[in-house]
Amino acid sequence: MKVTIDASLCTGCSLCYSDVPEVFAMSDDGLAKVIVASPAGDLASKAKDAADGCPATAIIIAE
């Protein structure tokens, strides 16, 4: 799987990088960035949960 963030949608709410700091982090511009683009196993599951929970639907998961 591949994780990306649509920066035009992200509001910087912090949810994803608070919940899954192994995959997401805050970038210099205050928005989220992906630090592990191809998570596997448990991390993949957490990344999917973060995508489901993103209030801006900014996290894109490609299989």
Ligand code: SF4
């Ligand atoms: S949960 Fe969504 S809107 Fe919030 S920081 Fe992460 S990508 Fe951005």
